[in-house]
């Protein structure tokens with residue numbers, strides 16, 4: 001028993017410092033079974049839609065038609081791809097200026113619109129850590145300052161749709177939120193002009 005807890009402690013301490021694989025990545029929710037009623041997720045895709053991030057929505061990828069030299073068939077927009085993860089995180093888009101991921105003051109994970117740096121006053125853009133964990137098959141995990149990551153029911157009658165938050169405050173941002181681990185998975189490249 002003592003040996004086991006020593007091993008577990010060593011494993012959690014050793015999780016810092018393994019550099020993650022370079023290149024773009026997708027983000028997934030990892031939530032092993034906790035009880036018989038709450039959801040379990042094994043890399044369920046986190047998608048960008050309407051400046052916020054979700055489980056259970058499709059990506060709101062967009063490619064403007066009719067621009068000379070812009071071949072939208074290169075941008076199917078069927079997944080949400082990110083880059084960075086060393087302090088700052090961006091959507092892996094082709095649109096000039098890029099799109100940055102931020103944490104809004106209420107903890108909602110958000111991203112800037114195309115051609116704009118707009119984000120709510122007080123939003124946080126830095127502090128992300130993406131690293132290889134030595135625990136459980138060495139996944140590449142992403143976190144913010146050790147804060148819990150939450151999936152909160154989207155409401156409006158939507159079934160199995162959750163909005164992603166970082167728990168910044170003592171109280172959860174909404175009721176019914178559940179925590180999970182964010183894992184990243186290497187992606188081939190740019191799939192969206194913009195989200």
Ligand SMILES: *[C@@H]1O[C@H](CO)[C@@H](O)[C@H](O)[C@H]1NC(C)=O
Pocket residue numbers: 019020086
């Ligand atoms: C993260 O960025 C810092 C500062 O630019 C750099 O020193 C460090 O090597 C980077 N870490 C990784 C894992 O790339």
Ligand SMILES: *[C@@H]1O[C@H](CO)[C@@H](O)[C@H](O)[C@H]1NC(C)=O
Pocket residue numbers: 049050056057058059060061
């Ligand atoms: C955002 O998600 C909703 C729900 O999945 C979907 O109906 C909608 O098409 C998405 N928005 C865009 C712009 O794709």
